[in-house]
Amino acid sequence: xxxxxxxxxxxxxxxxxxxxxxxxxxxxxxxxxxxxxxxxxxxxxxxxxxxxxxxxxxxxxxxxxxxxxxxxxxxxxxxxxxxxxxxxxxxxxxxxxxxxxxxxxxxxxxxxxxxxxxxxxxxxxxxxxxxxxxxxxxxxxxxxxxxxxxxxxxxxxxxxxxxxxxxxxxxxxxxxxxxxxxxxxxxxxxxxxxxxxxxxxxxxxxxxxxxxxxxxxxxxxxxxxxxxxxxxxxxxxxxxxxxxxxxxxxxxxxxxxxxxxxxxxxxxxxxxxxxxxxxxxxxxxxxxxxxxxxxxxxxxxxxxxxxxxxxxxxxxxxxxxx
Numbered sequence: 001x002x003x004x005x006x007x008x009x010x011x012x013x014x015x016x017x018x019x020x021x022x023x024x025x026x027x028x029x030x031x032x033x034x035x036x037x038x039x040x041x042x043x044x045x046x047x048x049x050x051x052x053x054x055x056x057x058x059x060x061x062x063x064x065x066x067x068x069x070x071x072x073x074x075x076x077x078x079x080x081x082x083x084x085x086x087x088x089x090x091x092x093x094x095x096x097x098x099x100x101x102x103x104x105x106x107x108x109x110x111x112x113x114x115x116x117x118x119x120x121x122x123x124x125x126x127x128x129x130x131x132x133x134x135x136x137x138x139x140x141x142x143x144x145x146x147x148x149x150x151x152x153x154x155x156x157x158x159x160x161x162x163x164x165x166x167x168x169x170x171x172x173x174x175x176x177x178x179x180x181x182x183x184x185x186x187x188x189x190x191x192x193x194x195x196x197x198x199x200x201x202x203x204x205x206x207x208x209x210x211x212x213x214x215x216x217x218x219x220x221x222x223x224x225x226x227x228x229x230x231x232x233x234x235x236x237x238x239x240x241x242x243x244x245x246x247x248x249x250x251x252x253x254x255x256x257x258x259x260x261x262x263x264x265x266x267x268x269x270x271x272x273x274x275x276x277x278x279x280x281x282x283x284x285x286x287x288x289x290x291x292x293x294x295x296x297x298x299x300x301x302x303x304x305x306x307x308x309x310x311x312x313x314x315x316x317x318x319x320x321x322x
Contacts, residue, residue, distance in 0.1 A: 084152060241258070255275040
């Protein structure tokens, strides 16, 4: 008998998850909601065990990391300062033949001609920017002054609370702030089961350090995160480290690794480990007018720390385990 295709394997995984009570389609009796999933009795236990283990390894068993739990809704100014309001977008393309809406990077290139991956059509619109943040309103009126967004990442809550946590925890560099929480992205085309969803959960650490130590800690956290996945039962030969090329990195990053996993639908990112320099804290200090500097009592100098960020997806890791 021939081996099942990758699409058949994914169909079996989706079916198994429903039958065994791991994962259900959200709002299923009403036809579902694309990109949203509910965890059943077994799924929620697996997910909780994963998060508890991550928290134990990343926070409780370390002396240099503390935790926080930020709110999903934040002042709109946070997203303006971070650049999300203006630049957090994907290039979107429509296929005029089959009416599919796609990310530009999903198009197939055949002999230099872009084609729709669904129907093979070549009648495509020009790429246009599509902001991925979910807009909402705070308060009784829906006007420009009440706009905010469901957070697209958990990291910004850590950056804007950096000074408060630094002062009450009395930590010295290097140290980290960890958080597990929901994030939301209005994906153009959610796909591959829970891998790319519109509502998902992140496990993130922002590890603050001196500028001259940034690359050292980038390497350190890459290795620590690989050990984590091996310790939860993911085979090392299914894990791969991609050094993100300069042209594909965020402009403020001095180095980024993608830890990838061999899913049935191909090798895809499980976690990113990025050296974000001092970009985020500098942006928020500039926009807010409030000092986010670190004072070194030994050298008597003030400076904005750099940060290394290991950012893992809860849902993607659960899918890899399943």
